[in-house]
Amino acid sequence: EAEVAQSPRYKITEKSQAVAFWCDPISGHATLYWYRQILGQGPELLVQFQDESVVDDSQLPKDRFSAERLKGVDSTLKIQPAELGDSAMYLCASSLAGESTDTQYFGPGTRLTVL
Amino acid sequence: DAKTTQPPSMDCAEGRAANLPCNHSTISGNEYVYWYRQIHSQGPQYIIHGLKNNETNEMASLIITEDRKSSTLILPHATLRDTAVYYCIVSTGTASKLTFGTGTRLQVTL
Numbered sequence: 001e002a003e004v005a006q007s008p009r010y011k012i013t014e015k016s017q018a019v020a021f022w023c024d025p026i027s028g029h030a031t032l033y034w035y036r037q038i039l040g041q042g043p044e045l046l047v048q049f050q051d052e053s054v055v056d057d058s059q060l061p062k063d064r065f066s067a068e069r070l071k072g073v074d075s076t077l078k079i080q081p082a083e084l085g086d087s088a089m090y091l092c093a094s095s096l097a098g099e100s101t102d103t104q105y106f107g108p109g110t111r112l113t114v115l
Numbered sequence: 116d117a118k119t120t121q122p123p124s125m126d127c128a129e130g131r132a133a134n135l136p137c138n139h140s141t142i143s144g145n146e147y148v149y150w151y152r153q154i155h156s157q158g159p160q161y162i163i164h165g166l167k168n169n170e171t172n173e174m175a176s177l178i179i180t181e182d183r184k185s186s187t188l189i190l191p192h193a194t195l196r197d198t199a200v201y202y203c204i205v206s207t208g209t210a211s212k213l214t215f216g217t218g219t220r221l222q223v224t225l
Binding site for chain 2: 004033040041042043044045048056091093102103104105106107108109111
């Protein structure tokens, strides 16, 4: 069964350092999402791509976060500089296309700890 | 997207049916009800979704009231592996973000 791949699974960094997370969606899935999940809360959308274009980044803290999906396949989420409050699980999800009843499939996530 | 209300926690004995309620009184006519679950330290897993008819798949059944203001997810024979946080979400489903609440923490016990 096809799955969304993410790496690394765990990342520990010091504040002010740069970190990057990678996501490889299910093959053929045009829509890709990055969510952030703080401990004890549900995931919140950071950015959504349709192919290589950003369609929603309204909740992305653009002063320190950036995301790209250059060839419309895999994607990278970067934080520079990291802050203590960025400690969270970063989840990637993908879906087939922008159609009704579009199911999102999630990867295992990257757990970030900022010291 | 409409907001949902779920109980924070529920217990269920293994082998019994788990009935998880969700209120979505402000749901719009074009919004679907989705259920996802998240087992500890894993990504959310899709369970089922529906518009107005009851739905069943290999994992669960979804019962939506006629006025669509509430729904119930039914796990017919809960096992220990069903222990997770269950999220009820309403969304148009058209390449839309999922707005997660805090969900219901289901604990299945022996």
